[in-house]
Amino acid sequence: xxxxxxxxxxPGKGPVFWIVGALLVIGMxxxxxxxxxxxxxxxxxxxxxxxxxxxxxxxxxxxxxxxxGQSAFFGIGGYAYGIVAINLADSPWASLAGVAGGIxxxxxxxxxxxxxxFYGHLRGVYVSIVTLVVTLVxxxxxxxxxxxxxxxxxxxxxxxxxxxxxxxAAENIPSLTxxxxxxNSLVISGSSPTFYYVLIGLIVFTYLLLRALxxxxxxxALAAVREDPDRAETLGxxxxxxxxxxxxxxxxLAAMSGLLYVAWGNFITPSVFGVTxxxxxxxxxxxxxxxSLAAAILGAVVLQWGAQQLAISGGEWALIVQGxxxxxxxxxLPEGLLSLRQQxxxxxDVRSNSLKSQSRQG
Amino acid sequence: xxLSVEKLFKKFGGVxxxxxxxxxxxxxxxxxxxxxxGAGKSTFFQLLTGRHAADHGRIIFKGGDISxxxxxxxxxxGIAMKPQTLGVFPELxxxxxxxxxxxxxxxxxxxxxxxxxxxxxxxxxxxxxxQARELSHGQRQWLGLGMAIGSNPDLLLLDEPTAGMSxxxxxRTVDLIHRIGATGTAVLVVExxxxxVRQLAVPTTVFHQGRIFASGTLSDIExxxxxxxxxxxxxxxxxxxx
Numbered sequence: 001x002x003x004x005x006x007x008x009x010x011p012g013k014g015p016v017f018w019i020v021g022a023l024l025v026i027g028m029x030x031x032x033x034x035x036x037x038x039x040x041x042x043x044x045x046x047x048x049x050x051x052x053x054x055x056x057x058x059x060x061x062x063x064x065x066x067x068x069g070q071s072a073f074f075g076i077g078g079y080a081y082g083i084v085a086i087n088l089a090d091s092p093w094a095s096l097a098g099v100a101g102g103i104x105x106x107x108x109x110x111x112x113x114x115x116x117x118f119y120g121h122l123r124g125v126y127v128s129i130v131t132l133v134v135t136l137v138x139x140x141x142x143x144x145x146x147x148x149x150x151x152x153x154x155x156x157x158x159x160x161x162x163x164x165x166x167x168x169a170a171e172n173i174p175s176l177t178x179x180x181x182x183x184n185s186l187v188i189s190g191s192s193p194t195f196y197y198v199l200i201g202l203i204v205f206t207y208l209l210l211r212a213l214x215x216x217x218x219x220x221a222l223a224a225v226r227e228d229p230d231r232a233e234t235l236g237x238x239x240x241x242x243x244x245x246x247x248x249x250x251x252x253l254a255a256m257s258g259l260l261y262v263a264w265g266n267f268i269t270p271s272v273f274g275v276t277x278x279x280x281x282x283x284x285x286x287x288x289x290x291x292s293l294a295a296a297i298l299g300a301v302v303l304q305w306g307a308q309q310l311a312i313s314g315g316e317w318a319l320i321v322q323g324x325x326x327x328x329x330x331x332x333l334p335e336g337l338l339s340l341r342q343q344x345x346x347x348x349d350v351r352s353n354s355l356k357s358q359s360r361q362g
Numbered sequence: 363x364x365l366s367v368e369k370l371f372k373k374f375g376g377v378x379x380x381x382x383x384x385x386x387x388x389x390x391x392x393x394x395x396x397x398x399x400g401a402g403k404s405t406f407f408q409l410l411t412g413r414h415a416a417d418h419g420r421i422i423f424k425g426g427d428i429s430x431x432x433x434x435x436x437x438x439x440g441i442a443m444k445p446q447t448l449g450v451f452p453e454l455x456x457x458x459x460x461x462x463x464x465x466x467x468x469x470x471x472x473x474x475x476x477x478x479x480x481x482x483x484x485x486x487x488x489x490x491x492x493q494a495r496e497l498s499h500g501q502r503q504w505l506g507l508g509m510a511i512g513s514n515p516d517l518l519l520l521d522e523p524t525a526g527m528s529x530x531x532x533x534r535t536v537d538l539i540h541r542i543g544a545t546g547t548a549v550l551v552v553e554x555x556x557x558x559v560r561q562l563a564v565p566t567t568v569f570h571q572g573r574i575f576a577s578g579t580l581s582d583i584e585x586x587x588x589x590x591x592x593x594x595x596x597x598x599x600x601x602x603x604x
Contacts, residue, residue, distance in 0.1 A: 223453075231449055232462075233432070233434045234434075234437055235437060235513075236434050237462075239434070
């Protein structure tokens, strides 16, 4: 167990890493007491994206598959949550059924798309293109569902107004609701401290689970698939199965973010399937370092917060700055900010080696 | 026969790279395939590993036709290979490289012990936590070989195992191949370095233009004037006589 949590595939390890991480989590627990409800509402919206980001890191950084369509699963998870929850609105279980529905819908779709993609022997940039095209097709499709005929049960899809309060339907998408017995329910609104604590708990749990996964034999196999799929296959690994499974895990995580997003704001529109929504997670993960789950989490939260600060002070500048950040990182630090440390130690090695060879020649 | 190939045929565009080849190898046997660049020996190798699918013909391994199976399924039936490109994962640690082969067959403490034992066998125990790209070329060759035999395969396919090795390392490789053969694993070595083939001294098949041009013991091949003239050329003949 210790080996699974502190293994060598995930770069974050050692006492300093764990102590800093624990202090960070403990410190975070005090936030709701320090800030107002509006700040907390914003912060919740950053935190709920962490699942999408770690799923992308797992898929891209650990398995070598760059999906530019993770938002397809985010959106499917969100829409499915809304559709299920609206249809079961009278039941106290509506929200939890929506959670299950969101994750199942995304995983089933990912299994189908993954099967077509990976068993169709697509690789590299072609996988990125296919995933991007799929999400954009879904966006276009949903944008034309404004008419009254586009409904599933009692849920109107609502075209580009989306599902929820703007679609003109009587029903709203319920918040996260947990039945507490005796006909009572705990309703967790998106701006509540409870929502925040639920997110922190889920993030810690998901992080530890994914850490154990990437440090397990499955994770070692994924690293081999990332580095050299052909060689991995001749060692007996079914690379298409491994890629498809990872794709499904990434989709489940994206769906988790999507359904939490809908539970947080009680609405969802087709724009969640768009180009911007798909590129932003790539920027968070690329800038922070795609080969670390911890970096993906920090990247997602810090960059979203930073983008919002920029947006408050200067409109659409936020997107341009983030795009520039991506270009800079890709050019200067292809492995993200995380690689700065390795770069320094490599430079030190090179210098000491050249000193050695000089002294040998001398 | 452990593996037999019947009328194996593969064409790339208009070029016939493997032209109705019949060939076989028995359990525990060591054989060599030689030929100049473009003779079709690499294609033949890839047809055996499953990297390329044959246009027609059959590959019978342990009694079953494997010619339609993907590479991983062939590996899991007992065919291991080491590609010419070393077959190690440079960005992963030496320990993880070895783990990749062994974790399919064992786990827990047995796996840890086996990794250390195999690496000690290869003189790589001290490199356990280093990235494979930090190793010397020769060390990486050894690691690649160690990974290929780590699964105790029935058949081991080696593509130019001594490329870039020093004379001493080449001799060690020859010894290692004989040692592997002695454990009951059949070994096929695909090679173009005649000096190495001579050191190995095992039954040899000469490929030329996608076909088997000659086969027999090493001395049959060496004394075969057609082989000398058509495949080795004047330089090759001169090399042989030295």
